[in-house]
Amino acid sequence: MIRSEIKIRVRYGETDQMGYAYYGVYAQYYEVGRVEAIRLLGFSYKEVEARGILLPVVDFTINYKKPAFYDDEVTIVTSIKQMPEGVKLPFEYECFNAAGELLNSGKVTLVFVQKSNNKITAIPDWFYNALKPYFS
Amino acid sequence: MIRSEIKIRVRYGETDQMGYAYYGVYAQYYEVGRVEAIRLLGFSYKEVEARGILLPVVDFTINYKKPAFYDDEVTIVTSIKQMPEGVKLPFEYECFNAAGELLNSGKVTLVFVQKSNNKITAIPDWFYNALKPYFS
Amino acid sequence: MIRSEIKIRVRYGETDQMGYAYYGVYAQYYEVGRVEAIRLLGFSYKEVEARGILLPVVDFTINYKKPAFYDDEVTIVTSIKQMPEGVKLPFEYECFNAAGELLNSGKVTLVFVQKSNNKITAIPDWFYNALKPYFS
Amino acid sequence: MIRSEIKIRVRYGETDQMGYAYYGVYAQYYEVGRVEAIRLLGFSYKEVEARGILLPVVDFTINYKKPAFYDDEVTIVTSIKQMPEGVKLPFEYECFNAAGELLNSGKVTLVFVQKSNNKITAIPDWFYNALKPYFS
Numbered sequence: 001m002i003r004s005e006i007k008i009r010v011r012y013g014e015t016d017q018m019g020y021a022y023y024g025v026y027a028q029y030y031e032v033g034r035v036e037a038i039r040l041l042g043f044s045y046k047e048v049e050a051r052g053i054l055l056p057v058v059d060f061t062i063n064y065k066k067p068a069f070y071d072d073e074v075t076i077v078t079s080i081k082q083m084p085e086g087v088k089l090p091f092e093y094e095c096f097n098a099a100g101e102l103l104n105s106g107k108v109t110l111v112f113v114q115k116s117n118n119k120i121t122a123i124p125d126w127f128y129n130a131l132k133p134y135f136s
Numbered sequence: 137m138i139r140s141e142i143k144i145r146v147r148y149g150e151t152d153q154m155g156y157a158y159y160g161v162y163a164q165y166y167e168v169g170r171v172e173a174i175r176l177l178g179f180s181y182k183e184v185e186a187r188g189i190l191l192p193v194v195d196f197t198i199n200y201k202k203p204a205f206y207d208d209e210v211t212i213v214t215s216i217k218q219m220p221e222g223v224k225l226p227f228e229y230e231c232f233n234a235a236g237e238l239l240n241s242g243k244v245t246l247v248f249v250q251k252s253n254n255k256i257t258a259i260p261d262w263f264y265n266a267l268k269p270y271f272s
Numbered sequence: 273m274i275r276s277e278i279k280i281r282v283r284y285g286e287t288d289q290m291g292y293a294y295y296g297v298y299a300q301y302y303e304v305g306r307v308e309a310i311r312l313l314g315f316s317y318k319e320v321e322a323r324g325i326l327l328p329v330v331d332f333t334i335n336y337k338k339p340a341f342y343d344d345e346v347t348i349v350t351s352i353k354q355m356p357e358g359v360k361l362p363f364e365y366e367c368f369n370a371a372g373e374l375l376n377s378g379k380v381t382l383v384f385v386q387k388s389n390n391k392i393t394a395i396p397d398w399f400y401n402a403l404k405p406y407f408s
Numbered sequence: 409m410i411r412s413e414i415k416i417r418v419r420y421g422e423t424d425q426m427g428y429a430y431y432g433v434y435a436q437y438y439e440v441g442r443v444e445a446i447r448l449l450g451f452s453y454k455e456v457e458a459r460g461i462l463l464p465v466v467d468f469t470i471n472y473k474k475p476a477f478y479d480d481e482v483t484i485v486t487s488i489k490q491m492p493e494g495v496k497l498p499f500e501y502e503c504f505n506a507a508g509e510l511l512n513s514g515k516v517t518l519v520f521v522q523k524s525n526n527k528i529t530a531i532p533d534w535f536y537n538a539l540k541p542y543f544s
Contacts, residue, residue, distance in 0.1 A: 012443070012453070013296050013436045015289040017185075017342055022285045023193040024167070027160025028421045035420070035479070045420070046479040049153075057159040061197045070289055071443070071454040148307070148317070149300045149432050151425040153478055158421045164285045171284070171343070181284070182343040206425055207307070207318040289457075295465040296435025303432070321425075329431040333469040 002080040002134045004037040010072045020067035021074075026095065027060065030108055033078035034091045041130035053124060055089065055110040062106035066097070073098045083135035084128075087112050087120050138216040138270045140173040146208045156203035157210075162231065163196065166244050169214035170227045177266035189260060191225065191246040198242035202233070209234045219271035220264075223248050223256050274352040274406045276309040282344045292339035293346075298367065299332065302380055305350035306363045313402035325396060327361065327382040334378035338369070345370045355407035356400075359384050359392050410488040410542045412445040418480045428475035429482075434503065435468065438516050441486035442499045449538035461532060463497060463518040470514035474505070481506045491543035492536075495520050495528050 008029060016022040035045050048055060068074050077094045084090065089110040095103040114121045123131075144165060152158040171181050184191065204210050213230045220226065225246040231239040250257045259267075280301060288294040307317050320327060340346050349366045356362065361382040367375040386393045416437060424430040443453050456463060476482050483504045492498065497518040503511040522529045531539075 009440075011436055012288055012439050013294045016284055017287040017289065017291040018190055018192065019289040020192065022163075023196060024160055024163025024285050027158075027163060028419055031160070031420050032417075044479055054154055056154065056156065056200070056203065058200050059198070060159060060200075062195070064192070064194050064196075067192065071452055145304075147300055148303050148424055149430045152420055153423040153425065153427040155425040160421050164283055167284050168281075180343055207316055290462055290464065292464065294435075295468060296432055296439070299430075299432025299435060326426055328426065328428065328472070328475065330472050331470070332431060332472075334467070336464070336466050336468075339464065 001082075002037055002040055002131070004033065004040055004078050005075055006033055006036045006078075007073050007075050008032060010068050010070050010074060012070055015070045018067070019069060021069065021072070023064060026062055026104060026106070029074065029076050029095065030078070030091070030093050030106060033076035033093055034108065034110075037078040037080065037091065041127070043130065048127070049115070051124070051126070052115045053121075053127070054113040054115050056113060057108055058088070058111045059107065059109040062104055064104045066101055066103050068095070068097060068103050074103065080131070080134070083131060084123055087122055089123070137218075138173055138176055138267070140169065140176055140214050141211055142169055142172045142214075143209050143211050144168060146204050146206055146210060148206055151206045154203070155205060157205065157208070159200060162198055162240060162242070165210065165212050165231065166196075166214070166227070166229050166242060169212035169229055170244065170246075173214040173216065173227065177263070179266070184263070185251070187260070187262070188251045189257075189263070190249040190251050192249060193244055194224070194247045195243065195245040198240055200240045202237055202239050204231070204233060204239050210239065216267070216270070219267060220259055223258055225259070273354075274309055274312055274403070276305065276312055276350050277347055278305055278308045278350075279345050279347050280304060282340050282342055282346060284342055287342045290339075291341060293341065293344070295336060298334055298376060298378070301346065301348050301367065302350070302363070302365050302378060305348035305365055306380065309350040309352065309363065313399070315402070320399070321387070323396070323398070324387045325393075325399070326385040326387050328385060329380055330360070330383045331379065331381040334376055336376045338373055338375050340367070340369060340375050346375065352403070352406070355403060356395055359394055361395070409490075410445055410448055410539070412441065412448055412486050413483055414441055414444045414486075415481050415483050416440060418476050418478050418482060420478055423478045426475070427477060429477065429480070431472060434470055434512060434514070437482065437484050437503065438468075438486070438499070438501050438514060441484035441501055442516065442518075445486040445488065445499065449535070451538065456535070457523070459532070459534070460523045461529075461535070462521040462523050464521060465516055466496070466519045467515065467517040470512055472512045474509055474511050476503070476505060476511050482511065488539070488542070491539060492531055495530055497531070
């Protein structure tokens with residue numbers, strides 16, 4: 001499997017008037033997490049787009065256990081647990097605070113889209129080959 | 137059931153470099169939707185907090201069918217389909233573009249929290265009584 | 273001069289833990305304001321881009337007098353006070369709350385950029401001609 | 409003077425359909441910059457609030473020279489150039505890309521506010537004393 005960890009700090013502008021990191025901000029945190037997970041493959045998400053592939057999100061689920069607060073350091077653990085087949089790329093997430101408490105867990109599924117014609121496409125060979133060593 | 141509709145326009149700052157309304161922005165759109173749904177009960181979400189109740193999100197799920205684009209008018213349809221019991225308040229959503237195409241559908245579950253002690257609490261009577269006429 | 277008014281409601285996700293609409297959110301509110309001001313010219317900002325012109329921001333200044341709070345209705349007054357000449361398009365702003373109190377005032381200067389070569393360009397004739405009737 | 413540097417990476421959700429980091433996102437970047445600058449004083453901005461002081465923004469000015477793009481590493485240089493007197497705390501900023509090019513420069517002025525009564529107040533002694541060694 002692929003597993004990456006990245007730490008981010010909750011920004012003031014990301015809090016809401018409850019004093020929580022706004023529930024919607026985790027869409028961005030998860031995105032930061034998967035960008036780092038993809039970097040493990042030897043290319044960046046930026047390069048993926050440069051190679052003509054877009055990866056829009058088709059499903060996003062998140063279960064919140066505890067809030068994060070302003071200036072908290074949040075560890076985002078991002079995993080690809082099974083070798084992707086077909087057109088989809090599923091990520092699993094867990095966020096933890098500095099005390100190691102689980103803040104939330106979730107899933108985001110991306111789909112491979114050919115930029116030139118905006119059509120869903122099978123996982124490109126170069127992407128498949130970069131993933132494969134992690135699942136043997 | 138409760139059902140509300142509100143139209144919002146995609147802001148430039150909400151687009152991403154794919155030209156899509158960023159997938160994370162729907163957390164805010166859904167929040168705008170449920171705020172309008174709650175207003176149907178005769179009080180605002182602001183008043184809910186003033187009465188000592190917070191409604192943080194415990195679950196959020198969204199399935200994306202089509203992107204919205206800059207300046208698109210998006211209709212957010214928000215529903216409470218069953219009379220809430222216990223501590224949770226579940227909302228269902230559908231977003232449509234101006235052509236009536238379904239952009240995405242989703243669910244958000246809120247939980248009643250007593251502001252004074254930060255504990256989960258049963259739906260307050262005044263909230264329950266305001267909801268009840270919609271489910272008879 | 274050109275003058276447009278639009279009302280927006282402060283979203284929960286736009287508040288911060290002070291309970292204020294986050295200071296950075298006005299960049300988006302001002303953008304919403306100028307999009308409506310441009311619509312008065314008979315075309316949308318979306319069409320401006322479709323005609324090959326981008327309008328990135330080169331200067332942004334804002335002075336905050338009072339905060340807006342969650343669910344407040346904010347009126348954004350956007351003006352172009354002088355006929356633009358050259359390459360720049362300057363907007364002036366005032367935001368008011370429902371009590372008519374000035375929340376903040378500011379300026380945003382856009383610059384005309386040719387999308388095809390990414391170079392700064394003089395105001396296009398069609399844009400100039402649409403503005404002119406407002407400044408006679 | 410006080411001077412801090414912090415690097416952040418442009419998130420996908422921070423880009424707009426021009427492919428630029430949205431002009432409004434720098435309000436957050438500057439906020440991240442001053443939070444790090446304040447940490448040099450031996451306390452965090454979180455502790456400032458815990459000590460009963462809020463620091464809302466009263467002025468924000470930014471001049472954009474070049475855009476940042478998705479996944480760019482942006483260095484935010486934050487400075488307090490003069491010993492603050494009275495009720496205001498002014499920060500100056502410069503953002504650079506990885507090539508060392510200036511992206512933008514700006515100023516943000518904060519004001520000391522007593523949380524208990526929501527009134528503007530002179531710089532507290534403990535804040536003044538923490539700043540003083542940097543300006544001798």
